[in-house]
Ligand SMILES: Nc1nc2c(c(=O)[nH]1)N[C@H]1C(S)=C(S)[C@@H](COP(=O)(O)OP(=O)(O)OC[C@H]3O[C@@H](n4cnc5c(N)ncnc54)[C@H](O)[C@@H]3O)O[C@H]1N2
């Protein structure tokens with residue numbers, strides 16, 4: 234059977250159709266929630282801000298008093314601090330010394346900062362025109378009302394989202410539980426830190442994939458290097474499939490005599506092998522072994538990394554019920570000439586600086602160096618062989 238040749242978009246579509254799963258959810262402490270996918274929306278149980286409070290260190294008073302115009306002189310009749318509200322009823326004709334974050338008493342609605350008043354003999358003086366009514370007061374509920382959705386289900390939690398959930402009082406969140414098993418494959422591989430022999434290289438991909446999947450909130454188990462041996466590979470993949478939702482391998486998806494992964498998975502379950510019209514990252518397999526979904530990425534490390542960013546990420550989004558992220562994140566000006574190949578989407582590694590996209594000088598698919606320097610992949614479409622400096626290129630951001 235000939236291998237289908239698919240565009241990047243068609244591969245994403247094929248994965249969308251193939252992966253239909255609803256992973257279970259679990260309760261995760263907030264400290265461990267970074268990168269996890271929310272299973273239920275986070276709703277604010279409270280108004281945010283919780284109470285009207287001062288946005289400045291200064292003096293609170295009633296804006297009615299500004300109507301008199303001219304120079305005002307108000308007696309200072311008390312003080313309020315963050316965490317220590319003023320107790321009692323403040324004098325409505327006076328002012329209250331107030332610090333940023335301190336509750337503003339109901340009777341007051343305006344705060345004038347320290348630097349805009351003159352203080353003397355227990356009073357403050359200022360021009361009425363120096364301050365707008367209602368200035369510098371953050372009103373109760375002006376950001377969110379109790380019951381409002383703060384973060385939607387399906388969102389991957391960023392540091393800011395974790396902080397937002399904390400600000401609404403959440404100590405734990407319901408998140409999807411995604412169990413991933415990672416294997417490397419190939420007799421040439423040795424683990425970092427171990428002896429190399431003739432023709433051997435260090436296993437990079439398994440560590441890249443493990444780190445990437447962990448950063449996406451998965452519970453990842455790395456189970457070592459699969460040897461180029463059919464029976465061993467079959468036994469280990471079948472055993473691993475029992476304990477995960479997604480099984481990832483790298484290497485052995487090409488056309489070589491010992492590229493066995495496809496044959497093994499074809500026997501153990503269901504396999505779809507495709508060639509992607511993309512560089513790097515042409516060969517790709519996906520399928521199922523038992524209940525577990527399976528993806529095999531190319532062995533060349535840069536190809537493995539690019540395919541993981543584009544396609545494993547999509548599989549994770551599908552499994553978690555998340556909104557799929559687009560192939561293209563932004564369009565920017567390229568500052569360097571970009572060369573590609575017709576009928577392939579070239580994923581050119583590079584950086585975005587204040588002038589636009591700068592291609593990395595390292596572009597070999599056998600090293601991760603070009604990607605380590607990169608924060609974006611310029612996606613040169615299939616019908617474009619070259620872009621000149623100043624032209625617009627579509628990019629995928631890869632530092633998320
Ligand atoms: N006759 C053809 N040969 C190749 C083709 C082709 O179309 N026809 N495609 C090339 C492309 S493109 C790629 S990508 C690779 C894909 O091959 P595999 O997925 O089978 O990968 P391997 O052959 O196992 O390895 C390729 C390369 O990467 C190194 N490697 C593998 N695993 C790791 C790892 N965990 N860490 C670091 N490096 C790894 C491996 O030693 C090889 O050098 O096929 C091309 N050939």
Ligand code: MOO
Pocket residue numbers: 511512513514515516531533535536598
């Ligand atoms: O997937 Mo391969 O070189 O396209 O590196």
